[in-house]
Amino acid sequence: MSPEPFLGTTSRTPVRHHILSVLVENKAGVLARIAGLFARRGFNIYSLAVAPAESHARFSRVTIVVDAESAPLEQIVGQLDKLVNVVAITDLAPADAVERELLLATIQTNTANRTSLLDTLANAGAAIVDVDPGAVTVMLAGTPASCDQLERALESFSDVELHRTGRVALPRLGEAAPQ
Amino acid sequence: MQLTGAEALIKSLEQQGVDSVFGLPGGAILPVYDPLLDSSIRHILVRHEQGAGHMAEGYAMATGRAGVAMVTSGPGATNIVTPIGNAHMDSTPLVVITGQVATGSIGTDAFQECDITGITMGITKHNFLVQSAQEIPRAVAAAFHLATTGRPGPVLIDVPKDVTQSMMDWWYPSTIEEYDLPGYRPEIALDEDAVDRAVQLIAESERPVLYVGGGTLKSNATNELLAFAERTGMPVVTTLMARGAFPDSHEQHLGMPGMHGVYTAVTALQRADLLISLGARFDDRVTGKISAFAAGAKVIHVDIDRAEFNKVRHADVALQSNVGAALRALDAQGATPASMDAWWREIRSWQETYPLVYDEPTLEGPLRPQHVIASIAEKAEPGTIVTSGVGQHQMWAAQFWDFEEPRTWINSGGAGTMGFGVPAAIGAKVGRPDRTVWCIDGDGCFQMTAQELVTARAEGIPIKVAILNNAYLGMVRQWQEMFYEERYSEVYLSADLPDYVKWAEAMGCVGLRATNLKEMDDVIDEANKINDVPVVIDFRTDSSEKVFPMVASGASNDDIIVHPSQQGRAR
Structure with a gap:
């Protein structure tokens, strides 16, 4: 890591x-x-x-x-x-600390928004985990800040259902033991 | 050995050495009342579950052992919520057993169902919902361990009816490991570095004060306190929860600090350069306006509960420990302040200028409430236990009764629960039958829980109750007089309704009344001669009497209002 x-x-x-x-x-x-x-x-x-x-x-x-x-x-x-x-x-x-969080979002897709959505997902490093003709569900496992960034980027799309898990964390390796 | 859960519960209480349980049966707890018939445990049948809780508190505060109360589910359980909250605020060890509807009915709004573990989550040290009869011994043993170790407090055990009715193989935990409390570690190793820093602060101080709180009594550290105070020569103040932790007759004792504290105790804290807080928690009733409290003082804060450090006041040295161990460690290091000559001269001059006083009583009455208390105290045998309700009478009792021994003053401090006095006195008398127990009560408080005098008479518990009857909710009246331009709103009660003498007699007690000095002396003597039944005295006191000194709510302790006869004296 x-x-x-x-x-x-x-x-x-x-x-x-x-x-x-x-x-x-x-x-x-x-x-x-x-x-x-x-x-x-x-x-x-x-x-x-x-x-x-x-x-x-x-x-x-x-x-x-x-x-x-x-x-x-x-x-x-x-x-x-x-x-x-x-x-x-x-x-x-x-x-x-090393902090990680999982974000899941379902976005309604159409011909007009598909390209910009794929760009947004690629920039964020998010993966597509479910699709149907009118929608995709995407996932990002990353730092809380990267989840924040993706969430903000998805604000420009309409019809987004978004869930975040809240973060989990472990001490950073090689650091002094936390008190 | 196969036992029912109910039998296991009673046997577990016996195993813990419980001699008395305060309670009232009902549907869900019914199975447990059957084996109680065959037990050596004394059960005191109360008239209201709140009474059971306060009796258990009085028992615990008088003996130092956990008080035990047992009630049924639903309203039985909710009626004991106030005593649980009270015990939580004052760190009193209680074990409260509540019946619960059968496990299969939980969550269905069954008859007399309530989520008592949910309700009391924030006002217990811990609570249990016992899921099987086999778990009962562990729950009871763990409850007593939790209630009485570390910072003491109330623990509730909720026992569903099917659990007490089902069978279990008898066992009892023999080691703490078997209590299954992996997150509970009350033993604290003393931080030697903090002790060294405390010794240093003490050596640098010229105006130290020992600020003694209820934790000193809880940890049975009064001998250590006396030794430390006498070796160092420091002045001592005892909070409302610590009255009796240091003898009032001792020349180093300045009295009670706080909103109605002795001028010298309040002012010594204000002017100190070092506070050594021993099991006290910088309650707002002690500090007044916190930003103006003891502004020039460093603080050594000794407490068993680390969450008390820096909660209200910054601790220069935080010493997590019980009070006795901390004082022994400080003594072992020979912690001694610099010369306190100038400090004591200042203190003695305050004592001379602003002693605790009250107006001369008049022969014909009405009686001075402070004088009534002082007169009862004068005629009381040494070691008499005093309980009180909450309000003016409580403050006067704390001011004008001289306490010489620990566990002789029992009152409701943090929660301020009116009606505490009578049931607490009954519990104290059950715990210490060798002692005389007086309840100094107000007329408002008395009316809240007086029905327990029926319990006292029926169970042969001869307490003495002094009602300081000023016909008002006196403390609220005092605030309305001083801070609301004498606009008296809903504070008048009447001196004659109810008729306290008839009421006492109807409850099987001796009822007496005093309206002037002669009668006052006579009824106190008469009450002191009665040792077989409870006595209630209706003392007709002056409604206009106010508690002084006083620091107004939210004001700085520097702005203490002294008795009118002392106002204008040079400070």
Whole structure:
């Protein structure tokens, strides 16, 4: 994996965001506990991705992009750590993390827009994953910033249905261990 | 051994050493009440589930052990939400067991169904919805472990009816690993570097104050506090939650800080160059306007909960620890401040100019509420436990009762729950039957939970209740007088409706009344002679009395309003 330069902020990400990679017990209601904590303490969540961690059914990993403007990161981590089902929290500063996100979009096509759409997709490095005579579904797996760019580029097309997963992240190799 | 889930639940409570449970049965919890008949555990049947919760809190605060309450599903569970929230704010160890509809009915809006784990998610330290009878021992053991270790708090166990009715093979977890709490690590290794930096800050300070909070009581660190304070000679303030953590009679004790704190305690914090916060959390009722609070002070913040650091006030040194271990470490390093002679001279001059005072009582009445409290205190035996509701009477009790021992003052601090006093007194008396328990209450508070005196009489729990009856919601009246141009909106209650003496008698208690000084002395003596049934005294007090000193909401502690008789004195 080649290191990515930190691409800075975009319109979709907060000015000072942090990525919390949170290992939690895979139990009913854990996500509600996390969401409830953020809501009642007034911490903003920008994105959230949840999936079972590694091969263990016992734990899940929650990747939360938080707005470090809405509350001091120390408070967010300290309060999160008090949730009994939270096992470990890794705080990844954006510069120290490899972040990836998946974008899926279905765009209605016609003879007038097909060429410019293919150019847009090629520029973004997006792949076509489904087609029918009047539409294509495309996919981009990349940095959140590259997903932002494709999303903006697709704004010039009408009839776009777009989904993003929210990012997942791991520490950048060769960096000091995150605190 | 095969047991029903219900039997396993009771046996698990016995395994935890529980001697008393406060509760009220109903449909979903019914199976659990059957094996209770054969148990050594004492059950106190309350008249309202809120009473069960506050009794469990009073029990916990008086004994230091977890208080246990058990109620049914739906309204039984929602009625105990207020005590759970109260215990969460004041870090009181509680284990609350709620019945739940059968697992197959959950989510169908079944009769008396409610999502109590969802409702209490934000006001418990943790909660469990038990899915199988086999899991009951683990849930109970884990609940007590969570409630009583680290920063204590309420833990709720929701048990569906089919779970308590089904069979399980009896077992009980014998190690913490078996509690299955991989994310819970309450033991904290002391940060030696932080201790060194704290020692350094103490050595540099000339105007230090020990700012003692409820965490000092929770961690049973009052001996360490006394030793540290006496070795260093530092002044001490005790917050509303920490009254009794340091003897009021001690010459280094300046009293309670905060919105209605002693002038000297408030001002010493303001003028300090170092605050050593011991299990306190810089509550807004202590700090006043936060940007103006102790502006020249560095802060050593000792707390078991790291989320308290820098939450409200920047900590120059954050020491995550229980209070006792931190004080022992500081003592071991010989942490000693620079000369405090000038600091103590300043403190003594404030004490001389602005002692806590109230107007002279008149022979014929109405009674001065502060004088009533001081008179009860004077006639009370040492070690008497005092509970209160919330409002003026609470502040006066905190001001004018001298506390010499830990766990003798029990009140609702963070949540400010009116009606806390009577049930908390009952719980305290159950936990400490050897002690006299007085509830200093207001007329407004008394009306919220007085029905529990029926419980007290029926269960043989002889508490004493002093109603400071000023016919008003007094604290709100005080604010309306001072800050709303005496426009009194919905604060008048009447001194005679209800008739508190008749009401007490109807509940099987002794009811007494005092309107003048002679009667006041007589009824206190009479109440002190009664040790078999609860006593309720209706003290007719002056409605216009206000709590002083006072820092207006949102104002700086520098703008403290002293008693009218002291206003205009040179500061």
